[in-house]
Structures are given as C-alpha cells and as structure tokens.
Amino acid sequence: MTQQPLLTLQNVSKVFGPVTVINDVTVSVYPGRVQVLLGENGAGKSTLIKMMAGVYQPDSGHIVVDGKTVTLPNTRAAEAVGIATIHQELNLVPTMSIAENVMLGRMPTRHGLVDRRALRQQARAALALIGLDIDVDVLVGDLGIARQQLVEIAKALSINARILILDEPTAALTRHETENLFAVMADLRQRGVGMLFISHHLDEIAEVGDTVTVLRDGEFIGEVPASTSEDELVKLMVGRGIEDQFPRLSENLGQAAEVLTVDNLTSAGSFRDISFTIKAGEVLGIAGLVGAGRTELIRAIAGADRYTSGTVAVRGQILPKGSIKAAIAAGIGHVPEDRKGQGLVLDASVNNNLGYATLASTAKLGMVDFAGQRSRASAVAKRLRIRMHTIDQPIGALSGGNQQKAVFGRWIIAASTVLLLDEPTRGVDVGAKVEIYELMNTITAAGGAILMVSSELPEILGMSDRILVMRDGRLAGELSSAEATQDAVMTLAARDVDETHEQR
Numbered sequence: 001m002t003q004q005p006l007l008t009l010q011n012v013s014k015v016f017g018p019v020t021v022i023n024d025v026t027v028s029v030y031p032g033r034v035q036v037l038l039g040e041n042g043a044g045k046s047t048l049i050k051m052m053a054g055v056y057q058p059d060s061g062h063i064v065v066d067g068k069t070v071t072l073p074n075t076r077a078a079e080a081v082g083i084a085t086i087h088q089e090l091n092l093v094p095t096m097s098i099a100e101n102v103m104l105g106r107m108p109t110r111h112g113l114v115d116r117r118a119l120r121q122q123a124r125a126a127l128a129l130i131g132l133d134i135d136v137d138v139l140v141g142d143l144g145i146a147r148q149q150l151v152e153i154a155k156a157l158s159i160n161a162r163i164l165i166l167d168e169p170t171a172a173l174t175r176h177e178t179e180n181l182f183a184v185m186a187d188l189r190q191r192g193v194g195m196l197f198i199s200h201h202l203d204e205i206a207e208v209g210d211t212v213t214v215l216r217d218g219e220f221i222g223e224v225p226a227s228t229s230e231d232e233l234v235k236l237m238v239g240r241g242i243e244d245q246f247p248r249l250s251e252n253l254g255q256a257a258e259v260l261t262v263d264n265l266t267s268a269g270s271f272r273d274i275s276f277t278i279k280a281g282e283v284l285g286i287a288g289l290v291g292a293g294r295t296e297l298i299r300a301i302a303g304a305d306r307y308t309s310g311t312v313a314v315r316g317q318i319l320p321k322g323s324i325k326a327a328i329a330a331g332i333g334h335v336p337e338d339r340k341g342q343g344l345v346l347d348a349s350v351n352n353n354l355g356y357a358t359l360a361s362t363a364k365l366g367m368v369d370f371a372g373q374r375s376r377a378s379a380v381a382k383r384l385r386i387r388m389h390t391i392d393q394p395i396g397a398l399s400g401g402n403q404q405k406a407v408f409g410r411w412i413i414a415a416s417t418v419l420l421l422d423e424p425t426r427g428v429d430v431g432a433k434v435e436i437y438e439l440m441n442t443i444t445a446a447g448g449a450i451l452m453v454s455s456e457l458p459e460i461l462g463m464s465d466r467i468l469v470m471r472d473g474r475l476a477g478e479l480s481s482a483e484a485t486q487d488a489v490m491t492l493a494a495r496d497v498d499e500t501h502e503q504r
C-alpha cells in the first residue's frame with residue numbers, strides 16, 4: 001500500500017526495570033483501516049498501545065504521525081494529534097455520573113459554572129453514537145461492567161479522533177453490544193478514521209480487521225491478513241497449535257456426594273426460587289442473557305450479597321447469609337466477573353493478592369505464615385504460568401489476562417472445593433483458557449464442585465456436565481450435556497426470538 005500511515009511506531013522498545021517488554025516492534029495505523037494486534041496474555045499489546053496513547057515513552061525507536069516524528073509526553077499530547085484510546089482497564093470514576101464521566105476534562109461551562117444542561121446534552125449525543133440510550137445522571141458505579149465499557153467507548157468517540165485505539169473493547173460486551181460497536185467502527189472506517197483493535201476473540205478478527213500484527217514475548221512475529229484462519233493465527237501467537245479447545249474430562253458421578261445445595265434461594269428484585277445441587281466432581285454451567293440474574297445468584301452463594309429467603313449449604317452445612325468469611329471457611333472460592341472492582345487489590349503484590357483468602361486460615365498459633373504463603377503463591381503462579389517479573393510486583397503491573405489467572409490462583413491456594421466462576425476466561429488468551437479448563441478438570445477430579453456462569457456459549461457447552469438456563473431471575477430449564485446445543489440453550493434463555501442475539 002502506498003498510502004501514508006496516520007501513525008507508525010517505528011522499531012520501538014520498552015523496558016521496565018530489567019525486563020524488556022517490547023523489543024524492536026514496528027506497527028502502523030492507516031486511514032480507513034483496522035489494524036489488529038494479536039498476542040498471548042503478557043505479549044505486550046497494551047504496553048505497545050500505551051506508547052501511542054502518551055502513557056509510556058518508548059526507550060528506543062520513534063513515533064511518526066502524518067510522516068513527522070513526534071513525542072507524546074502525555075495523554076493530552078496524544079489527544080491533540082487525534083489519538084483516542086479505550087484502555088483495557090476502565091478509567092471511569094464510579095462516584096461520578098455517566099454525563100460527568102463522558103465529559104471529564106472538558107465540561108461545558110456557563111458564567112464560570114458547569115452548565116448541567118449542556119453537559120447532559122453533549123453526553124447524550126456521545127452515547128447516541130453507539131446507540132446507547134440511558135439516563136446520563138446515573139452514577140457509573142451503579143452500572144454493570146458492560147455498560148461501563150460502553151460509556152468508556154462513547155467517551156473516546158466523542159473526542160473526534162482520527163486514530164482510535166481499542167484495547168479489548170469487546171471483552172465485557174454481549175454479542176449484541178459487540179455488533180453495535182462493530183457498526184460504529186464500520187462507520188468510522190468510512191470516514192477515514194484509522195483504528196487499532198485488540199481482542200482475544202479470534203472470530204472477531206476477520207469480522208472487523210484488515211491486517212493483523214502478531215506479537216510474542218514482546219517481539220514482532222509477523223503481519224498477516226485478517227482473513228487468516230483461526231488455527232493459523234493461534235499457531236502464530238502461541239508458537240504451536242491447540243488440539244482441543246475444551247478438554248473437559250467428565251467424572252463418573254454415580255455415587256458422588258452432594259457438595260453444594262441451593263434451596264429456594266430468592267433475592268427480591270434479582271432472582272427467585274432457585275434450587276439445585278452440585279455433586280463432587282461436577283461442573284454445572286449457568287447460561288442466560290445478561291440481566292437474567294446469574295451474577296447476582298453467584299454473589300449471593302459466595303456470601304458477597306445478602307438474600308431474602310432460601311438456603312445455601314455446603315456438604316449439608318447451611319451457611320449464614322451475606323458472610324464471605326463463612327463461605328471461604330466452607331471451601332467456597334469466588335472468581336467475580338469484575339476482577340478490578342471486586343477481585344484484586346491492584347497496588348498490592350502478586351504474592352499478597354494470591355494469599356488473600358488463606359493468610360488467616362493458615363496462621364500457625366496465631367502467627368501469619370508468610371514464608372509458607374510465599375512458597376505456595378510461587379508454586380501456583382508457576383503452575384498457572386502467570387507472567388510476571390517477581391512475585392513482589394504490584395499485581396496492577398501484570399497484563400490483564402495474567403491478573404485474571406491470579407484471581408483463579410487465589411482459590412487454588414485456598415484449596416477451595418466449591419468454585420464459583422463468573423465469566424472465568426474473560427480477557428484470557430486461547431492458550432491460557434485451555435490451562436484454566438485443565439485446572440477445572442484437576443479440581444473436579446479431586447472431588448471439587450464447580451458452578452460456572454459464562455456468556456461464551458461454546459465454553460458453557462464445552463465444559464459443563466449439566467447446564468441450567470436462567471431467564472428473568474428464574475430457572476427456565478435444565479439440560480444434560482448430551483441434550484445441550486446452542487439452540488436448546490437459547491430457546492430456554494430467550495424471552496422472545498428477537499433477543500436471542502444478545503447471547504454470544
């Protein structure tokens with residue numbers, strides 16, 4: 001192509017302390033084209049785009065905008081040359097309204113005061129760009145993570161960028177919301193906006209991309225057309241093929257004991273009359289549309305929220321309502337859907353984040369067992385192949401997918417025998433997904449029980465022994481793994497045919 005790129009990172013490198021995270025990588029963004037960045041968790045994708053966004057400075061190489069070498073000392077400088085970035089971890093202020101978040105840093109004023117009316121109007125216009133019609137006075141903290149992601153996207157779009165960088169924008173979106181976003185991207189492409197897109201959903205690459213840049217361990221591996229087959233893309237990014245995407249080894253449950261018993265659980269406004277049991281060795285999947293009450297149900301069982309009536313029992317012992325401590329003591333581990341908000345303390349070390357659930361319970365004679373904790377954490381980090389420099393690094397410095405593995409690792413260390421997984425592989429690369437599935441096998445082979453909520457239907461179908469479908473806060477039906485097909489699940493999940501596309 002002879003067209004001049006809008007933006008080029010030319011032979012850039014980035015070093016953190018002793019670690020080279022990006023080594024001599026070149027990538028360009030062209031007008032009206034979507035460049036895809038592909039690589040495993042920790043490959044360096046977010047680090048690379050942060051150099052375009054003015055967050056990090058390259059240690060060598062240079063940045064070229066419209067044919068001229070520039071420096072981007074901060075995010076304002078990047079925005080000034082037309083670069084807008086949607087970061088992987090959301091940057092919204094939970095205690096501020098949607099309108100204030102969208103217009104943050106450029107509030108309309110009148111007589112020196114914030115013009116609330118103009119603020120609302122401009123925020124509404126920004127949200128309309130992605131077809132989102134919600135009350136802009138609602139606090140961002142009260143929104144689900146998918147909605148928060150959409151607010152972040154609207155905010156970036158409203159800056160009128162020529163170059164739009166999207167770091168895993170679809171990770172928390174439903175299929176329907178993803179399609180809305182892709183329609184917006186198609187429109188921007190028409191208008192000559194150049195985009196850089198990151199996703200672990202390989203099927204999205206051919207759908208929106210033009211060209212794919214593949215990174216492995218911070219190195220440039222190659223550039224291929226977005227139409228390249230998924231198998232081929234996996235080989236490029238992982239360095240080997242992946243035989244079996246869903247390696248579920250089902251246990252023989254014949255005589256197995258009931259581990260988790262949920263009886264008539266009801267939480268006013270969220271879910272009603274939910275009853276089921278999970279046996280030792282079993283993976284129970286819960287499918288349903290966003291808003292069906294799945295996350296609320298999992299949180300209630302985990303002790304994170306109180307409920308109105310009904311009981312939760314582990315091996316016959318009824319748990320007190322709303323006590324995370326009691327749930328952990330009973331062997332429950334909870335991998336929440338929002339790792340940043342509910343799972344991790346970003347400033348604390350990997351070691352401490354991994355030990356969070358266990359330090360108290362493994363104390364010897366009232367003394368916290370730091371050394372034991374450290375060696376257990378190191379072993380689990382190794383087993384999960386968490387990419388980090390040292391275990392004392394703040395967990396916030398790990399790549400997104402590696403943070404997700406750490407949330408999982410916490411419960412491995414705690415030897416949880418009842419795992420509650422809410423979207424367990426969100427943001428996790430294809431290779432690491434298989435590692436997580438194999439861990440699920442290990443846990444069930446040892447007699448553990450797993451409850452998994454996921455919006456990825458292939459994952460639910462591929463990894464569950466039995467599937468419950470929720471609709472509008474109630475159980476709509478149950479399917480054995482033999483009966484379960486995409487269609488069977490969707491028929492139970494959908495309120496009406498029009499909404500079936502909500503499910504990925």
Ligand SMILES: Nc1ncnc2c1ncn2[C@@H]1O[C@H](COP(=O)(O)OP(=O)(O)OP(=O)(O)O)[C@@H](O)[C@H]1O
Pocket residue numbers: 016021039040041042043044045046047048088387388389397398399400401402427429
């Ligand atoms: N501020 C930092 N300090 C130290 N190391 C860092 C920092 N930021 C990133 N890293 C390291 O750089 C490597 C690349 O991280 P990066 O976030 O770019 O990966 P990624 O490709 O975006 O992965 P993911 O798919 O999980 O989001 C990781 O090993 C990470 O731990």
Ligand SMILES: [Mg+2]
Pocket residue numbers: 045046047088167399400401
């Ligand atoms: Mg990333």
